[in-house]
Amino acid sequence: xxxxxxxxxxxxxxxxxxxxxxxxxxxxxxxxxxxxxxxxxxxxxxxxxxxxxxxxxxxxxxxxxxxxxxxxxxxxx
Numbered sequence: 367x368x369x370x371x372x373x374x375x376x377x378x379x380x381x382x383x384x385x386x387x388x389x390x391x392x393x394x395x396x397x398x399x400x401x402x403x404x405x406x407x408x409x410x411x412x413x414x415x416x417x418x419x420x421x422x423x424x425x426x427x428x429x430x431x432x433x434x435x436x437x438x439x440x441x442x443x
Contacts (some may be wrong), residue, residue: 376412377405 380401384390390397404411 373405373408376408377401380405 384397384401385392
């Protein structure tokens with residue numbers, strides 16, 4: 367029961383991202399298959415998605431920090 371409840375929540379959450387994504391074709395069968403399989407296998411896919419998201423955030427933060435340091439050094443000169 368808990369498994370299906372969480373799978374339903376994961377599906378609804380990812381479905382909202384799926385609909386908001388402008389690059390993904392909504393009539394493409396493979397997109398729907400991946401969405402459904404990922405929702406059913408949430409114990410595997412959610413941690414993987416979180417790791418990927420965390421790495422993107424870390425990479426973005428490092429880029430912003432690097433850009434800020436470059437801006438500060440150019441203002442000093």
